[in-house]
Amino acid sequence: MNRVTMDKQANQAGEEHDRQGGAAVKALAAGEFSDMAAAFTSAGLSVERPAHGMLRLSRPSAEPKRMRLLLSVGIHGDETTPVEIVGRILHGLAQAPQRSSLATDLDLMLVVGNTAAIAAGRRFIDADLNRMFRDQRGDLAQTAEALRADDIMRATAAFFKGGPAGEKWHLDLHTAIRPSRYPAFAVVPDDIAQPGKLALLGCLGAAGLEAAILNPASAGTYSAWTAGRFGAVAATVELGQVGSIGGNDLERFAAASAMLDAFLATGAPPSAPPPAIFRVKQQLVKQSPAFRMAIDRMAPNFTEMQPGELIAEDGDVIYRVGSEPEYVVFPNPDVRPGLRAGLMVIRSAL
Numbered sequence: 001m002n003r004v005t006m007d008k009q010a011n012q013a014g015e016e017h018d019r020q021g022g023a024a025v026k027a028l029a030a031g032e033f034s035d036m037a038a039a040f041t042s043a044g045l046s047v048e049r050p051a052h053g054m055l056r057l058s059r060p061s062a063e064p065k066r067m068r069l070l071l072s073v074g075i076h077g078d079e080t081t082p083v084e085i086v087g088r089i090l091h092g093l094a095q096a097p098q099r100s101s102l103a104t105d106l107d108l109m110l111v112v113g114n115t116a117a118i119a120a121g122r123r124f125i126d127a128d129l130n131r132m133f134r135d136q137r138g139d140l141a142q143t144a145e146a147l148r149a150d151d152i153m154r155a156t157a158a159f160f161k162g163g164p165a166g167e168k169w170h171l172d173l174h175t176a177i178r179p180s181r182y183p184a185f186a187v188v189p190d191d192i193a194q195p196g197k198l199a200l201l202g203c204l205g206a207a208g209l210e211a212a213i214l215n216p217a218s219a220g221t222y223s224a225w226t227a228g229r230f231g232a233v234a235a236t237v238e239l240g241q242v243g244s245i246g247g248n249d250l251e252r253f254a255a256a257s258a259m260l261d262a263f264l265a266t267g268a269p270p271s272a273p274p275p276a277i278f279r280v281k282q283q284l285v286k287q288s289p290a291f292r293m294a295i296d297r298m299a300p301n302f303t304e305m306q307p308g309e310l311i312a313e314d315g316d317v318i319y320r321v322g323s324e325p326e327y328v329v330f331p332n333p334d335v336r337p338g339l340r341a342g343l344m345v346i347r348s349a350l
């Protein structure tokens with residue numbers, strides 16, 4: 001066979017792989033795992049589908065002391081970059097599951113969070129799913145997202161039941177809705193035990209993340225719940241800006257994708273120097289409809305504010321920067337009263 005023919009065949013094989021990878025992404029976005037589940041079953045793995053949009057893969061009759069990795073995507077329906085990244089990785093795994101750590105050291109659960117919102121091309125149907133991971137949901141208890149959170153919490157509890165905390169990992173993959181001074185960053189629950197936290201920060205460094213925010217308070221997020229309830233090594237990972245499927249620039253997130261590949265290949269988190277560390281100084285909680293932010297609602301994440309500067313007003317409550325510069329993250333004055341309208345963070349040592 002001559003060189004040109006070989007190149008042509010390689011190109012065709014590459015295109016075929018891309019086409020199948022694209023189909024896998026679409027299936028994942030719809031919470032559909034049938035084709036992939038069949039591939040994993042025929043490779044001898046135990047395949048469970050705890051609820052729509054969820055897939056659990058393990059080795060049959062596994063010993064209890066294995067790494068458990070929970071990957072969640074699409075908790076916000078308009079955040080499709082992680083759906084694409086994980087869809088392509090899963091497609092690769094399904095081609096050769098026996099070459100991954102699934103056959104030996106790692107149990108994997110995949111959760112596609114808000115499949116109804118993904119289908120509708122919206123962030124959520126009734127309310128933000130990533131505020132529902134708590135027992136008290138007040139007047140949001142009857143929303144579509146509250147019911148979906150119940151399903152996810154049930155499947156997650158079954159997955160993380162028993163075993164050492166340090167070997168339960170949860171990466172909840174998102175994309176931010178605004179530009180950011182650090183395009184890829186994470187929010188890390190501060191109550192994770194230190195050895196796990198250090199391993200997590202190294203893993204986030206390996207994923208190309210540039211900043212990590214240690215947050216002592218839960219806002220009802222999925223990762224705060226898995227950390228608090230199961231001692232999981234967990235993070236909310238922001239991989240860049242919202243886009244539509246096919247329109248996301250995956251090259252920018254090659255490091256995150258490579259980190260996940262390495263984790264799944266070896267059954268252990270890869271490690272690199274950690275990102276810059278920030279710590280939450282204030283939570284901006286919207287108390288009433290009178291809440292007003294002094295900063296532009298489209299201000300990039302990690303916009304620096306100076307000591308004493310006005311951040312927001314909410315009737316008699318005034319939020320100001322303290323004695324050192326603070327950086328604003330997730331500013332969103334449009335949330336419902338009672339919810340977090342932003343975080344103020346400061347640079348910190350570990």
Ligand SMILES: [Zn+2]
Nearest residue numbers: 076079174175
């Ligand atoms: Zn999100």
